[in-house]
Amino acid sequence: MSVTYSDTFKEHLANPRNAGTLEGADAEAEQTNPVCGDRLRLALRVRGGRVESARFLAYGCPPTIACGSALAGMLEGMTLEEAARLTRSDITEAAGGLPPRKQHAAALAYETLQEALQQAEARP
């Protein structure tokens, strides 16, 4: 049941980027993996169609944390259109890669992003 993580991945774990919550967020999405119970929360502040700040909270195995960190980190500065074009593998790559059995973490991050973007777009 052993798993090898990359240095980038470990760096996300040791020093997660953009952890926390956001006051006055324009979107606050939370998704749970119904099977394993992993949870990811993503908060965005959007200014002029661009993600000004992104924060995440995560409960679950290390890949969930690393994906949360990678996702929030790469979102800051992106336009909403750019963010909407992100794929699961973009997230995996930014997290430093995931072992085959841990791909569900990127899926969770992706779902959470979609929810957050919907909220952001629904804003006036």
Place this chain on the structure above:
Amino acid sequence: MSVTYSDTFKEHLANPRNAGTLEGADAEAEQTNPVCGDRLRLALRVRGGRVESARFLAYGCPPTIACGSALAGMLEGMTLEEAARLTRSDITEAAGGLPPRKQHAAALAYETLQEALQQAEARP
């Protein structure tokens, strides 16, 4: 299938006592183990009710050789009565001991001795 042999035993193998045949023997016995094919031949020259010379030949696993050597060696100088009192375990002991699975060698030596003694006693 491993087997440990004693030093006495090995000495019998390295330097068998009384190996060979005997001209003008008073007894020449040969027994074969019908199961495994081991063979022992024992020749005795008897003078005044005493074994003057004893010689053996053996084909078979090392215990058969060692028992032949031990038996022939101990017989020389014995009276026929003494020889008749020898037991299987006397032979085993003189051979330096035998592993449990090799006890049949002493049995073969014992049988050959009995046949030889019968021949010797049948002599005028």
Place this chain on the structure above:
Amino acid sequence: MRRVYLDHSATTPVDPRVVEAMLPFLTGKFGNPSSVHFYGQEARAAVDRARRQVAELFGARPNEVVFTSGGTESNNLAVRGHCETTADYGRHIVTSSIEHSSVRGICEALERRDWEVTRLPVYEDGLVRVEDVRAALRPDTVLVSVMLANNEIGTVQPIAEIGALVRERREAGQKHLRLHTDAVQAASGMRLDVDELGCDLLSVSAHKLYAPKGVGALYVRRGLRLAPQNVGGHQERERRGGTESVPLIVAFGEAARLTRLELEERAERIRSLRDRFESGVESRVADIVYNGDRARRLPGLSNISFRFIEGEGLLINLDMQGVAVSTGSACSSGSLEPSPVIRALGRDDELARGSIRFSLGKDTTEEEIDYVLEVLPRAVENLRRLSPLYQKAVGSRQMAVGSALRVKDVES
């Protein structure tokens, strides 16, 4: 980086004295014990000596010891070997719900071949009850297999009592009923005696005793016949085929000897370090739950669930700071496998996922424990601050998350 190994239940480093003992059997004394010549006899003698040493470890006779390739094989040989022999007399096994995956796996395999398996519960204390064993026994039960000490929480089961019960049933006429106990974890922490335990089969593994991985032993009580599993060759009195690993067996023998000599001393040191560790954790980390009875357990083991966070995350965090521990939970695509042992204690998934096993060894030092006590609370805190569960729990306290976070790159 400073490294502290607190995962001795997973495996142990080989004792230098054990390396010393085995080395000659790699190069010079390399014979095959089945060979009749000098090299073979030399190897045979070494295996015989090791067999005596291992037999002494659990108070058995040398010819009651079968060498195997490890604890897993010992368990396979015990359970399958006995069940195949007795299948005509009954097809029912009693075991516990917290056995090692090897015993668990064999029982499942037997179920697929029409055996019935009763899995006894453990309670919050992680202990099997003798009354439950009594109630589970049926006339067609041929095997009770309950581990002596659990590998995740270290709880020590009442094997002597179960042994007495099994013997009583056997004497009352259920003559094929036998008791197997997996003592792989127990061997490093408590004295073993097969007669006191009343077991008929007992498994041990060398690599939990400071010898190399790849060798173990099964105690088989005199008179008990097993269907061999690895067949071919006359080794181990026809009970286990295959050329004996002489160097590993010699190593195991030496490790058994040292264990027997030093057990009490090791256990005492380890227990006091473990106690220091636990009181240190208690005073530094809130919201923790101990798993398993804290009195009836191995001296070197401490299993703690940290609320709001997940075991593997904590494990990796500690690892990045040089501290090696383990968790019984695994999360992989599409399935969560929270430790079945912790679940069996009645804990919910979250607590089961947040459980960490710290297992100390004979060479663990006070400094190492203190280092872990420095690193662990910070790691727990950092993960909790990332945790939405924790945020919810403390939400009402209006905690200023951002400002308190010690992780980098955090804005309010």
Place this chain on the structure above:
Amino acid sequence: MRRVYLDHSATTPVDPRVVEAMLPFLTGKFGNPSSVHFYGQEARAAVDRARRQVAELFGARPNEVVFTSGGTESNNLAVRGHCETTADYGRHIVTSSIEHSSVRGICEALERRDWEVTRLPVYEDGLVRVEDVRAALRPDTVLVSVMLANNEIGTVQPIAEIGALVRERREAGQKHLRLHTDAVQAASGMRLDVDELGCDLLSVSAHKLYAPKGVGALYVRRGLRLAPQNVGGHQERERRGGTESVPLIVAFGEAARLTRLELEERAERIRSLRDRFESGVESRVADIVYNGDRARRLPGLSNISFRFIEGEGLLINLDMQGVAVSTGSACSSGSLEPSPVIRALGRDDELARGSIRFSLGKDTTEEEIDYVLEVLPRAVENLRRLSPLYQKAVGSRQMAVGSALRVKDVES
């Protein structure tokens, strides 16, 4: 005493380079490959590297390699593992009459469970005929298991041809038919390539390759499913449970690497020493019979029957002079077991009992061979002079036995 080891088919000394490679994995790098932390990853990486090295030894992919506790277990896993999986499609096995006791033993065990086994003859040359395989195949045959090289006489079987035949049948619709070959002896003497051989399963053992006893491997062709035999734990992709013996696996990997590098050079040296040995024996000892085809055999092996005498006696005699060899025959209470392999060549019991295997190794020297050539003729002569069979044979020649005997204490 001078010692010459000519029993490399029984086992080999560990190469110092192999010892060197494995040592770090006993003490410092002692992790359990299943552990997630640093120690575990370090061990996992070492096992992965060794897996690549072993895969290269026989031209396979790393994930087609399953590590086991040795050749016996590899054979057990191959034959039983495949047969249990395919039992619904057929219960017939084709094998040879000269397999190693492990394959023989498993086939016998399967016969007791209602399998049918066809044992192909070998002829005076010790070789299986492909036409015999063809004739033995039935629609319900699921396994052909024929060894690549025999352990007693070294003959190399036509596995590539058998492989082509099996593939042909499989393509013709017999889709569960597979070929297993026991390459435990072959690995040290010839280059292996699973694709050229066309086999689906192939067994090797480290201790025949200058690595320690207690580790082996089974090649399992991609896509082939086996019923695991040692269950519990997720090791070896669920195909073989039990903590991996990292030091032994690392040793095996290094030995495989060295074998691959040095095979041709070793084989050539060994073959020329073997030829020197055989012509030396021929010129010094009468009444000998070679066992097995002398062309199609391993380079290091020479099996000779010495008429009129018995193998164990000669073995012990040689051993007392420091020369280690082996015999396939065993004589124990109430039963004679002349080597079944030599009997399969059509030899009578006497010749089968008088057979001795000389097996050379990579470090055997010319001086050692010359020493054996000095000692062997004398030992044979001494035993013959004790032999009533020999006496009968030379009787007519009126040989003066007593005077010619060189043994001590002999009178005329």
